[in-house]
Amino acid sequence: MFQLQHVAGMFWENERMFDNLKYVDLFAGCGGLSLGLEKAGFELALAVEKSPMAAETFYHNFIERITDRTAYERFASEETSVEEQAAKGLVIKELEAVLESPAVLKKLRDQQIDLVAGGPPCQGFSLAGRRNPDDVRNQLPWQFIEFVEAVNPKAVLVENVSGMAQDFRKQGKASPFDDLRIALGECGEGYEVQPALLNAMHFGAPQHRPRVMLLALRTDIAATVGFEGSEHTWRSEYDSIENLLFPERPLVAPLATHFDSEIFTVADAIGDLSPKGYRRLSNLPDFAHEMRTDSSWMPVHIAEAAGRSGLTNHTLRKHTDATATRFRIYQFFRDQQIHPKTIGIPKQAEVSDAGKRKQLRAALAGASFPAKGGDGAIIASSINDLVELIMELGTKKHSQRPLAWNKPSPTVVSLPDDYVHPSEPRTLTVREMARFQSFPDSFEFRSKETTGSHRRRFEVPQYTQVGNAVPPKMAEAAGKAMREALQGAAQASSDSNGLKRAG
Structure with missing residues (x-):
C-alpha cells in the first residue's frame, strides 16, 4: 500500500486540483452517466459501449455531431481498431477489447484518471467467479475490476438496479453488489467503498427510480481526506430524516435535495409538451424550463454544430x-x-x-x-x-x-407501451420518457425508436437507451460528491507540500 508522502509527491503533480477531472465511462449506453459527470465538472477521457445503436447516440452528443453518415459508419465499424476509436474518445466494442490493448491502457494510466464509472451487469456475479472463467455471467464485473486494476483511478463509481443489493440474501448468501464491494476494496492498491441506495426523485428527476451505487476512493486518496467506507448502505432519504447508522454523512454520499412537495411530478416534466411540440405556457414549470434551455453540458464544438433544430425525439406512436x-x-x-x-x-x-x-x-x-x-x-x-x-x-x-399528473413517474423502463399518457389516449414519446429521466431536450437520441421483441436481445433502440440510462440528475449529484472529495484530497496534498517547503 502506498504511503501518504507518495500522494504528496506524485498524485497531484502539476496543480490539477482545479482543472476538469478526467473520467472513463464503461458500459456507457447512450450517456446518461456521462452527461451527469460532465455537468459536475468532469471531462471525458474514454467511453466504452458495445451496442452500435447506443454508441451512436453517445457519439452524436459527446464526440461530434453525425453529419457524414458514411464517415461515422467507417469509424464505428468492427474493422476499426480499438486504438483508433479510443483516440476519438469512444470505443464501440466489448470492454475485453480495451483490456487487450496495452497501448490504450497505458495512455489512460499515464493520464492519472480521476474516476472510472459504469454499470456492469452483476446478476450472476460472485467472488468465486474469478476461479471459474467459463461462467459468462461473471465476466463483465471482473472485467470492470480488471480495468480498474490496470488504470489505477483515484475514484470509482458503480451503478446498478436496486435489486442487486438484495439477491441471494434469502439463501444466506451475499448479494452480487456486496461481492462487488468486497472485490473493489481488494482491487489494486485497494479502495474505501461506500454503498448507497439512491432514488432519482430525491435529486431533481421527476421519477421514482431506486438505484444502488458503490462510491469509492483509492486508499491513499481516502487517507488524505480521512474517509473510511462502510458496510452499511447510505440512503438518499437520510438527507431528510434522522438515521442511526450514520452519525455523519459519508464524504462521498451524493447530496439529495428534493423531498415531499419539492419532488417534481409528471406535470412538471411533460405538461409543457403537446402532441405537436412545445406548448406556450405563461407559467412554465422550473423543471420544464431547464429541460428546454439547458445545453451547459455540451462540448463547445457540439453546441456550435447542434444549433436549434426544434424538439427532437417527440414522434407519437400510432394506435388503432x-x-x-x-x-x-x-x-x-x-x-x-x-x-x-x-x-x-x-x-x-x-x-x-x-x-x-x-x-x-x-x-x-x-x-x-x-x-x-x-x-x-x-x-x-x-x-x-x-x-x-x-x-x-x-x-x-x-x-x-x-400516469398521474400530480405524482412523479414510476421507474422508466425500456418498452414504449408500459405507460399511458396522463390525459391523451396514447403511449409516451421518447422525449417524454427522456424528460422523466432528466435528459435535457438538447440531448438527441439516435438510431431507430423501437424494435421487435425477438430483436430486443441484441438491439438497443431509443426507448431502450432511455430506459437503461442513469438519470443525469442523479449522476450529476454523485459526480459532484466525488469531485469535492477529490479536490479536498488535492487541497490537503497541496497544503502538506506547502508546509514541507516552508519547513
Whole structure:
C-alpha cells in the first residue's frame, strides 16, 4: 500500500486540483452517466459501449455531431481498431477489447484518471467467479475490476438496479453488489467503498427510480481526506430524516435535495409538451424550463454544430381506435380508483360470459358515469355500456398504466407501451420518457425508436437507451460528491507540500 508522502509527491503533480477531472465511462449506453459527470465538472477521457445503436447516440452528443453518415459508419465499424476509436474518445466494442490493448491502457494510466464509472451487469456475479472463467455471467464485473486494476483511478463509481443489493440474501448468501464491494476494496492498491441506495426523485428527476451505487476512493486518496467506507448502505432519504447508522454523512454520499412537495411530478416534466411540440405556457414549470434551455453540458464544438433544430425525439406512436379506447378506459379506472386488472376479466377462460359481466358490474359499482377518458371523451354513458365495451376490448395485458399528473413517474423502463399518457389516449414519446429521466431536450437520441421483441436481445433502440440510462440528475449529484472529495484530497496534498517547503 502506498504511503501518504507518495500522494504528496506524485498524485497531484502539476496543480490539477482545479482543472476538469478526467473520467472513463464503461458500459456507457447512450450517456446518461456521462452527461451527469460532465455537468459536475468532469471531462471525458474514454467511453466504452458495445451496442452500435447506443454508441451512436453517445457519439452524436459527446464526440461530434453525425453529419457524414458514411464517415461515422467507417469509424464505428468492427474493422476499426480499438486504438483508433479510443483516440476519438469512444470505443464501440466489448470492454475485453480495451483490456487487450496495452497501448490504450497505458495512455489512460499515464493520464492519472480521476474516476472510472459504469454499470456492469452483476446478476450472476460472485467472488468465486474469478476461479471459474467459463461462467459468462461473471465476466463483465471482473472485467470492470480488471480495468480498474490496470488504470489505477483515484475514484470509482458503480451503478446498478436496486435489486442487486438484495439477491441471494434469502439463501444466506451475499448479494452480487456486496461481492462487488468486497472485490473493489481488494482491487489494486485497494479502495474505501461506500454503498448507497439512491432514488432519482430525491435529486431533481421527476421519477421514482431506486438505484444502488458503490462510491469509492483509492486508499491513499481516502487517507488524505480521512474517509473510511462502510458496510452499511447510505440512503438518499437520510438527507431528510434522522438515521442511526450514520452519525455523519459519508464524504462521498451524493447530496439529495428534493423531498415531499419539492419532488417534481409528471406535470412538471411533460405538461409543457403537446402532441405537436412545445406548448406556450405563461407559467412554465422550473423543471420544464431547464429541460428546454439547458445545453451547459455540451462540448463547445457540439453546441456550435447542434444549433436549434426544434424538439427532437417527440414522434407519437400510432394506435388503432380500439387501443386508444382501451387507454381511455385505463385513465377512467385510474380516476375512479378501479383496479386495473378489471380489464382482464373478459379473458378468464373458466368463467361464463354471464359470470364475467357480473364481476364487471361489481368492480364498476362505485364509478361515476358517464365514463370519460383523460381527454374528456365519453367512452360509456352507463355501467351497462361500459361492461359491454370492456367485454369487447378486454385484454390480459393489464400492466399498462396511465400516469398521474400530480405524482412523479414510476421507474422508466425500456418498452414504449408500459405507460399511458396522463390525459391523451396514447403511449409516451421518447422525449417524454427522456424528460422523466432528466435528459435535457438538447440531448438527441439516435438510431431507430423501437424494435421487435425477438430483436430486443441484441438491439438497443431509443426507448431502450432511455430506459437503461442513469438519470443525469442523479449522476450529476454523485459526480459532484466525488469531485469535492477529490479536490479536498488535492487541497490537503497541496497544503502538506506547502508546509514541507516552508519547513
